[in-house]
Amino acid sequence: MSTISRDEVARVAALARIDLRDDEVDRLAGELDVIVDSIARVREVATPDVPATSHPLPLTNVFREDVPAPALPVADVLAGAPDAQDGRFAVPQILGEE
Amino acid sequence: MSITTPALVAYDDAVRRYDPVIGIEVHVELGTRTKMFCAAEQSFGAEPNTQTTPVSLGLPGALPVVNGTAVEYAIRIGLALNCQIAESCRFARKNYFYPDVPKNFQTSQYDEPIAFDGWLDVELEDGTVHRVEIERAHMEEDAGKNTHVGGSAGRIHGAEYSLVDYNRAGVPLVEIVTRPITGAGERAPEVARAYVQALRDIFRVLDVSEARMERGNVRADVNLSLRATPESPLGTRTETKNVNSFRSVERAVRYEVSRQAAILDAGETVIQETRHFHEEDGSTSPGRVKSDAEDYRYFPEPDLVPVAPSREWVEEIRATLPELPQARRRRLHDEWGFADAEMRDVVNAGALDLIEATVAAGATPAAARKWWMGELARRAKQEEAELADLAITPAQIGELQQLVDSGRINDKIARQVLDGVLAGEGGPEEVVVARGLEVVSDDGPLLEAIDAALAAQPDIVEKVRGGNQGPVGAIIGAVMKATKGQADAKRVRELVLERIG
Numbered sequence: 001m002s003t004i005s006r007d008e009v010a011r012v013a014a015l016a017r018i019d020l021r022d023d024e025v026d027r028l029a030g031e032l033d034v035i036v037d038s039i040a041r042v043r044e045v046a047t048p049d050v051p052a053t054s055h056p057l058p059l060t061n062v063f064r065e066d067v068p069a070p071a072l073p074v075a076d077v078l079a080g081a082p083d084a085q086d087g088r089f090a091v092p093q094i095l096g097e098e
Numbered sequence: 099m100s101i102t103t104p105a106l107v108a109y110d111d112a113v114r115r116y117d118p119v120i121g122i123e124v125h126v127e128l129g130t131r132t133k134m135f136c137a138a139e140q141s142f143g144a145e146p147n148t149q150t151t152p153v154s155l156g157l158p159g160a161l162p163v164v165n166g167t168a169v170e171y172a173i174r175i176g177l178a179l180n181c182q183i184a185e186s187c188r189f190a191r192k193n194y195f196y197p198d199v200p201k202n203f204q205t206s207q208y209d210e211p212i213a214f215d216g217w218l219d220v221e222l223e224d225g226t227v228h229r230v231e232i233e234r235a236h237m238e239e240d241a242g243k244n245t246h247v248g249g250s251a252g253r254i255h256g257a258e259y260s261l262v263d264y265n266r267a268g269v270p271l272v273e274i275v276t277r278p279i280t281g282a283g284e285r286a287p288e289v290a291r292a293y294v295q296a297l298r299d300i301f302r303v304l305d306v307s308e309a310r311m312e313r314g315n316v317r318a319d320v321n322l323s324l325r326a327t328p329e330s331p332l333g334t335r336t337e338t339k340n341v342n343s344f345r346s347v348e349r350a351v352r353y354e355v356s357r358q359a360a361i362l363d364a365g366e367t368v369i370q371e372t373r374h375f376h377e378e379d380g381s382t383s384p385g386r387v388k389s390d391a392e393d394y395r396y397f398p399e400p401d402l403v404p405v406a407p408s409r410e411w412v413e414e415i416r417a418t419l420p421e422l423p424q425a426r427r428r429r430l431h432d433e434w435g436f437a438d439a440e441m442r443d444v445v446n447a448g449a450l451d452l453i454e455a456t457v458a459a460g461a462t463p464a465a466a467r468k469w470w471m472g473e474l475a476r477r478a479k480q481e482e483a484e485l486a487d488l489a490i491t492p493a494q495i496g497e498l499q500q501l502v503d504s505g506r507i508n509d510k511i512a513r514q515v516l517d518g519v520l521a522g523e524g525g526p527e528e529v530v531v532a533r534g535l536e537v538v539s540d541d542g543p544l545l546e547a548i549d550a551a552l553a554a555q556p557d558i559v560e561k562v563r564g565g566n567q568g569p570v571g572a573i574i575g576a577v578m579k580a581t582k583g584q585a586d587a588k589r590v591r592e593l594v595l596e597r598i599g
Binding site: 055068078087093 | 131132137138145152155163164165166168169186188193197247258261263264399404407
């Protein structure tokens with residue numbers, strides 16, 4: 001039973017800014033189906049009283065004290081920037097998509 | 099880019115025929131020393147990109163750790179808003195691409211906010227109370243700051259490129275979301291404004307944020323929809339983003355009411371969208387079409403473990419909550435014994451703190467109110483300044499009143515003392531001494547003046563001797579005139595009657 005359509009794969013790929021060819025869309029639709037089916041199997045045994053797990057460790061409340069530590073030097077911060085100006089990252093015009 | 103401005107319906111007309119429903123999302127930047135998920139310091143006005151770490155830049159392999167103080171602040175806010183505090187809650191990733199979000203997701207909370215199901219009673223200027231129900235308050239992080247370059251003067255349209263500063267990226271935020279606020283009717287704009295103002299006041303007394311609107315510490319998104327009657331289902335809403343002053347919140351609601359009424363009148367449908375607010379003329383214009391919530395592809399943040407505040411911790415925080423602004427207003431109202439209208443004027447004039455401090459400096463509440471709401475309010479108005487900005491302190495007003503109470507100066511002289519203090523001549527005592535304003539209390543010169551006055555008006559002296567004390571005022575007036583108002587009128591009266599026998 002196919003649950004993931006080509007359109008859905010294309011839509012999610014677009015949202016995630018992943019450029020997929022048609023044959024990749026076909027292949028991934030199939031692979032995602034397998035994953036979704038596997039999760040469906042898990043759901044059969046996970047009754048509503050089993051809390052959803054987002055983390056494998058049985059830990060809560062891992063907090064840090066509110067004490068400042070040294071920041072990265074600006075030169076290091078900008079070292080990976082494609083372009084920089086006045087200590088800031090220079091990026092292409094944004095609003096085309098807004 | 100052309101925006102067709104639809105005709106607007108006059109506000110009063112619009113609210114006669116439609117029932118406005120508002121919803122407000124308020125973001126507050128927490129005043130912690132460090133960011134939400136890393137130990138980079140956060141402070142206003144630092145040089146660009148000097149307050150970042152691999153975490154706030156979203157560098158590969160960087161792992162976030164929650165700032166415990168930020169969680170405590172979020173709980174404080176939740177408790178102050180009468181919310182339930184979650185026994186356990188998680189962070190989630192909200193995925194979207196924008197240059198000011200370096201990780202390509204914002205760490206937020208989705209279906210498990212830390213606080214939920216609260217309410218806040220909001221008081222309008224005339225004392226009307228409107229209850230706003232709070233759906234949730236959740237923790238998240240702020241984005242960096244884009245500066246648009248090229249095009250027209252930094253405006254977003256026509257920009258050729260943008261410069262990004264990540265100092266603000268990762269600053270702790272709490273977002274507070276109301277349920278639909280109904281029943282406000284024509285007063286919806288006032289309710290919206292009063293709500294945001296009440297939140298700002300609460301953030302300040304809780305000491306969780308400086309809550310300075312002009313610095314963007316508090317930002318509001320205003321949702322508005324219209325429906326035919328209060329019984330009708332909710333209409334389609336618009337969300338006006340980043341409305342960042344109290345006045346703008348009020349204006350944004352008014353404008354959207356007028357705009358949407360025009361659309362509905364024309365038989366068209368309101369488009370669900372986000373809109374931009376324009377400070378210059380109070381209008382709004384369309385932004386991007388609102389994406390479905392699922393487009394953000396929220397999922398639980400795998401790099402952070404759940405936050406599970408123990409009930410002991412929550413109660414500990416509850417026990418240390420300060421008195422909240424509304425409770426404080428009510429207490430002071432009782433303590434001071436002001437009439438309702440007097441108290442409202444005091445609050446609306448921003449004189450509450452000043453009067454409280456003046457009372458603490460020894461003045462009676464009535465005297466403190468008299469100065470701040472009378473003479474000083476008049477002077478503030480003249481100078482188009484706020485009361486608090488006048489060059490005089492509550493302690494000085496307390497001192498001034500003590501000078502009056504002790505009889506060393508009278509009310510009339512006190513005004514001259516105010517002039518001196520406001521002109522920077524020093525405190526009341528110094529001004530009295532420097533200007534020689536002290537009431538004449540040495541009876542010697544006073545008696546001289548009295549004898550002169552008595553000699554000048556023998557007919558009055560006769561009448562008073564005959565048992566009619568009425569005309570004695572004429573003598574007192576003459577003495578006051580002779581001493582240039584610096585005599586204590588009560589003492590003069592005593593001496594005059596004594597002299598006449």
